[in-house]
Amino acid sequence: MNLKFNDWLLLSRALTHRSYLNEHSEALEDNERLEFLGDAVLDFTVGAWLYNRYPEMHEGDLTRMRSALVHTEQLAEFARQIDLGGAMRLGRGETAAGGRDRPALLCDTFEAVVGAIYLDSGIDGVMRFIGPLLETSSDDILANRKNEDSKSMLQEWAQSQGFPAPQYVTRSATGPDHSKMFAVDVLITGEVNGSGMG
Known part of the structure; x- marks a missing residue:
């Protein structure tokens, strides 16, 4: 350094x-x-x-x-x-x-x-x-x-296919406030189409 x-x-x-x-x-x-x-x-x-x-x-x-x-x-x-x-x-x-x-x-x-x-x-x-x-x-x-970025790409795809914008639902949040890990589902037309953590 x-x-x-x-x-x-x-x-x-x-x-x-x-x-x-x-x-x-x-x-x-x-x-x-x-x-x-x-x-x-x-x-x-x-x-x-x-x-x-x-x-x-x-x-x-x-x-x-x-x-x-x-x-x-x-x-x-x-x-x-x-x-x-x-x-x-x-x-x-x-x-x-x-x-x-x-x-x-x-x-x-x-x-x-x-x-x-x-x-x-x-x-x-x-x-x-x-x-x-x-x-x-x-x-x-x-x-x-x-x-x-994946959220933008997914939104563009959904709109091009005639779907409403994806919704993101947080399933859980763990860890200290300054370094939380989130588990999130992505829903299109109310159905879970993917999950991720970050």
Whole structure:
């Protein structure tokens, strides 16, 4: 990780998972508030970056690209590219459970680092940090057409077949508030046509 900070305590906090805090009383705060901030900053900066990078792209395509670029798996991949997993401050149990390579945890920590960069260096600092990561990934997404989000594709298909818009019914929600897992059914004309978790 090659990050420059004026306030290194911000970076330390961004890397501190709550499991580490439980085992180290000297660590005063975990990264959850920075994660919250980083999530919002990422939505804005990725949107602004895409707006400037692809001036001819329509709004719907920009939205799908942004969704693909801020998706958990993609943010986890960004975290891997900068070796964030090795720098995370985790408790022993979380480390033993493979937390350093768990996509949700890598994503959360990446968001927290973005929040810390924003507080330390502003939007310009975030753009300098994220721009190179976005450049390669956005080109890959366009080349592989990964930006087709499944809900949009299903809705377009349903409408083209004369069906009403699909309905989504949450069957269950498990896990802590900041990292819930949802089980959802998709219904077309009242019948379950598929299920998923995420």
